[in-house]
Amino acid sequence: MSLDFEDLVRRTVERRRLFHRHPETGWTEYYTTAKIAETLEPLGLGITFGGEFVKPETVMGAPADRDAHRRRAVEWGADPKIVGRIGDATGLLAMIDTGRPGPLTALRFDIDCVDVTECSEASHRPTAEGFPSENPGEMHACGHDGHTAMGLGLAELLTSNLDGLKGKILLVFQPAEEGVRGGYAFAASGAVDQADTFIALHLGLGFPTGTVFGGTDGFLCTTKFDVTFTGEAAHAGGAPELGRNALLGAAAAALNLHAIAPNSHGVTRINVGVLRAGEGRNVIPPKAFMKVETRGGTDELEQYVYGRAMEVIRGAAEMYGLTSQVEKVGQSIGGASSPELAELVCQVAREVPGAVDVRPRRLMSGSDDAAWLMKTVQDRGGLATYIGLGATTSAGHHNARFDFDEACLPIGLRLLEGVVRRLNG
Numbered sequence: 001m002s003l004d005f006e007d008l009v010r011r012t013v014e015r016r017r018l019f020h021r022h023p024e025t026g027w028t029e030y031y032t033t034a035k036i037a038e039t040l041e042p043l044g045l046g047i048t049f050g051g052e053f054v055k056p057e058t059v060m061g062a063p064a065d066r067d068a069h070r071r072r073a074v075e076w077g078a079d080p081k082i083v084g085r086i087g088d089a090t091g092l093l094a095m096i097d098t099g100r101p102g103p104l105t106a107l108r109f110d111i112d113c114v115d116v117t118e119c120s121e122a123s124h125r126p127t128a129e130g131f132p133s134e135n136p137g138e139m140h141a142c143g144h145d146g147h148t149a150m151g152l153g154l155a156e157l158l159t160s161n162l163d164g165l166k167g168k169i170l171l172v173f174q175p176a177e178e179g180v181r182g183g184y185a186f187a188a189s190g191a192v193d194q195a196d197t198f199i200a201l202h203l204g205l206g207f208p209t210g211t212v213f214g215g216t217d218g219f220l221c222t223t224k225f226d227v228t229f230t231g232e233a234a235h236a237g238g239a240p241e242l243g244r245n246a247l248l249g250a251a252a253a254a255l256n257l258h259a260i261a262p263n264s265h266g267v268t269r270i271n272v273g274v275l276r277a278g279e280g281r282n283v284i285p286p287k288a289f290m291k292v293e294t295r296g297g298t299d300e301l302e303q304y305v306y307g308r309a310m311e312v313i314r315g316a317a318e319m320y321g322l323t324s325q326v327e328k329v330g331q332s333i334g335g336a337s338s339p340e341l342a343e344l345v346c347q348v349a350r351e352v353p354g355a356v357d358v359r360p361r362r363l364m365s366g367s368d369d370a371a372w373l374m375k376t377v378q379d380r381g382g383l384a385t386y387i388g389l390g391a392t393t394s395a396g397h398h399n400a401r402f403d404f405d406e407a408c409l410p411i412g413l414r415l416l417e418g419v420v421r422r423l424n425g
Contacts, residue, residue, distance in 0.1 A: 003160035003161070008413070009413070011153070012150065013409060015035075016145050016409065017131040017145075019111075019140065020140045020145045023114075023133050023135050024069070025112055025113055025178065027066075027089070027182075028066075028090065028112075029111050029175050030066075030069050030083050031083075032090070032148065033049070033090045033092055033111070035078060036148065037049075038078075040152070043155055045155060045171070046094065048093040049085055050086065050089030050090050050091040050186075051086050051088050052087060053093070053189050054089035054186065054189045059089060060328065061224070061329035070083050070084075076134075089185065091173050091182060091186070093191060094170070094173065095168055095169070095170055095171075096168060096171070097168050098165045098424070100166040101166060102167025103168075104167055104168045104197075105195065105199070106170040106171075106192045106198045106199070107169070107172065107200070107420070108174050108199070108370050109144075109150065109171065109172065109201075111175055112177055112182070113133075113140045113141070116139040116399070118132050118133040119401045124394070125394065125403050139400070139402075141398050142204075142398060143204050143402075144177065146412075147203065150409060150412045153409070154417060157413060158420060165420075165421065165425060167424045168424075172191060172192065172373070176330075177368065177370070180222055180224060180330040181329065182369060183369025183371065183373055184332065184369055187373050187376045192373050192376050195377050195382060196377075197382055198374055198376075198378075198383070198385075199345075199419065200385075201386070202216075202388060202389065203389045203390075203408055203412065206396075207357075207390035207391075208390050208391075209407050209411070210354055211357045212345070212346070212349040212357070212359070212387070212390065213360070213361060213387060214337070214343060214346040214359070214385065215336075215337025215345065215362075215387070216336075216362055217362075217363055219334045219335045219367055219386075220295040220297060221295065221332065221333050222296075224329050225330075226289065226326070226327045227253070227289070227325070227326050228287070228325045229249045229253075229287070229288040229290075229324050231249065231285065231286050231288075231321065232286055233279070233283055235282065236281070240284060244321040244322055245285055245320055246277055249316045249319065249322045250275055253316035253317075254290065257309055257312050258272065260309065263304055263305070265298075265301060266297035268295065269305070270292070271292070272290055272292050273292070276288070277289065295366075295367060299333065299334065332371050332372060333372060333375060335370075335374045337374075337384065337385040338378065338384055341383040342360055342361055344419065344422060344423075345387055345419055346360055348415060348422060351418065352411055352418065362388050370386060374386065392408075
């Protein structure tokens with residue numbers, strides 16, 4: 001079956017924009033998962049939905065009402081029969097079987113969005129060209145819409161010409177990368193246990209279109225957790241001494257969390273990203289809620305900052321006469337790309353039209369739970385890499401004005417196809 005590459009690029013852009021209009025945060029990606037399946041099943045790929053293999057005990061930060069997200073997916077136009085097949089864990093695995101013995105290559109594409117309200121100004125291209133987020137407070141502000149579209153395009157490229165390929169290619173459409181939740185659940189559930197090679201990719205990353213990094217090193221270990229402070233409500237004017245102010249306790253914790261000393265042995269990070277408290281101006285606030293993350297260049301450094309954070313939270317609660325409850329909602333580890341696989345990526349990239357600046361590796365300034373999947377494969381003797389695909393952006397990742405140059409998409413498609421054909425050829 002012949003495939004017109006320019007037509008494929010056009011479809012890939014259209015799919016990216018469709019996903020951009022319908023962003024879904026971690027473990028709620030029912031529309032996205034259904035649309036992926038709608039595209040892949042007619043190509044003959046074997047589909048396994050997350051609900052069929054993800055172990056419930058491995059899921060962190062799951063939504064309280066999955067049915068509401070299923071209903072939203074159908075309202076947006078997803079096939080209700082497919083939505084009903086997904087189960088309680090979103091995402092899916094799609095297998096291309098060449099019918100010939102050979103290696104198993106797995107590629108990860110993350111599908112979730114970020115808790116960001118998208119810019120509505122006319123100068124913002126998604127607004128100007130008619131594909132802004134239709135889900136208030138949620139936005140594809142990290143490029144995962146592009147990743148998902150490239151995964152579908154790659155499936156079309158490979159299935160259109162299986163000649164010369166051997167073994168199997170596993171496409172991993174992973175939910176809940178933001179907050180580092182889905183990677184652990186997929187790895188712990190055995191999704192890539194049999195893979196000989198694992199590849200993840202991220203676009204943008206502060207580099208212009210045409211840049212390609214064969215690998216990424218230095219992932220930061222991280223823990224994401226929620227904190228609830230509970231005090232006692234009271235009349236702020238009539239009997240303030242009877243209250244226990246959870247807002248003040250949370251505020252004290254937030255300030256002192258950010259005062260945790262850096263560590264001389266390497267990089268540490270902490271961020272209080274959300275703080276909600278209060279019921280009325282004349283009520284002593286009885287509840288406060290925080291979303292917090294810690295990071296470190298090694299597991300020991302991450303445990304240092306996490307441990308100090310727990311001390312700060314307990315101290316703030318005691319100082320204000322509160323109780324505190326901590327719930328871990330996400331976690332990821334460090335990792336590094338396999339040098340020989342990163343070099344193979346560079347070899348292929350040098351032959352890809354539009355890839356004008358090919359570099360062997362980059363250091364990661366953040367975290368990605370693809371590290372769990374990389375480690376799974378590497379621990380079993382396989383190879384793994386995390387490709388950086390440059391894309392000129394209108395703003396930084398996780399910014400309300402984020403958008404990326406869609407000219408990176410054909411570069412990514414050709415690169416991934418070339419790498420797979422080298423590995424499975």
